[in-house]
Amino acid sequence: xxxxxxxxxxxxxxxxxxxxxxxxxxxxxxxxxxxxxxxxxxxxxxxxxxxxxxxxxxxxxxxxxxxxxxxxxxxxxxxxxxxxxxxxxxxxxxxxxxxxxxxxxxxxxxxx
Amino acid sequence: xxxxxxxxxxxxxxxxxxxxxxxxxxxxxxxxxxxxxxxxxxxxxxxxxxxxxxxxxxxxxxxxxxxxxxxxxxxxxxxxxxxxxxxxxxxxxxxxxxxxxxxxxxxxxxxxxxxxxxxxxx
Numbered sequence: 001x002x003x004x005x006x007x008x009x010x011x012x013x014x015x016x017x018x019x020x021x022x023x024x025x026x027x028x029x030x031x032x033x034x035x036x037x038x039x040x041x042x043x044x045x046x047x048x049x050x051x052x053x054x055x056x057x058x059x060x061x062x063x064x065x066x067x068x069x070x071x072x073x074x075x076x077x078x079x080x081x082x083x084x085x086x087x088x089x090x091x092x093x094x095x096x097x098x099x100x101x102x103x104x105x106x107x108x109x110x111x112x
Numbered sequence: 113x114x115x116x117x118x119x120x121x122x123x124x125x126x127x128x129x130x131x132x133x134x135x136x137x138x139x140x141x142x143x144x145x146x147x148x149x150x151x152x153x154x155x156x157x158x159x160x161x162x163x164x165x166x167x168x169x170x171x172x173x174x175x176x177x178x179x180x181x182x183x184x185x186x187x188x189x190x191x192x193x194x195x196x197x198x199x200x201x202x203x204x205x206x207x208x209x210x211x212x213x214x215x216x217x218x219x220x221x222x223x224x225x226x227x228x229x230x231x232x233x234x
């Protein structure tokens with residue numbers, strides 16, 4: 001099974017400041033079709049998760065421009081350019097290249 | 113608008129069975145893979161199982177393989193999870209989740225239900 005390791009476990013960020021979350025995979029997520037099946041989700045308190053980024057760097061419709069994803073192969077990063085109060089919650093990376101689909105352990109983002 | 117409504121959760125004793133259901137609306141159900149993802153309250157997400165659009169392919173987490181069975185009825189826009197030989201560690205909120213493509217892998221999970229809570233305890 002593919003293991004995704006997220007760091008840090010938690011982040012406390014001042015509004016307006018940037019934030020960055022790392023996700024490292026135990027195997028390459030680059031498929032033979034040329035796509036890299038790495039996604040980012042945000043779970044706000046009391047809600048199911050919702051998709052932010054698909055295939056490493058593509059923002060899902062409706063997602064704010066301050067969210068961006070990058071990386072390749074086994075190393076990926078989610079960046080928030082200027083954190084807002086509404087960004088609190090737990091961020092998860094997920095791989096969809098092969099079953100079992102797996103999630104990272106999550107990164108909790110709080111506002112200072 | 114995509115809607116996924118789970119049901120069937122509850123309190124069950126270890127070793128017993130439970131069947132979860134999910135009714136979907138707002139999209140062409142038989143065009144997409146469907147999944148179950150669970151979450152122990154306060155903890156992370158765990159993919160449990162997925163099924164492709166015509167039920168010819170299924171996948172399971174190692175933790176439930178041999179005990180859980182996923183199925184779907186495209187005529188009823190419904191997804192199911194038969195859970196047998198339940199264990200206390202199966203206690204979690206179970207989400208019904210829509211896939212982005214017809215296949216279990218090679219696509220993201222784009223719509224989630226609100227979940228149904230399963231508690232396994234004597």
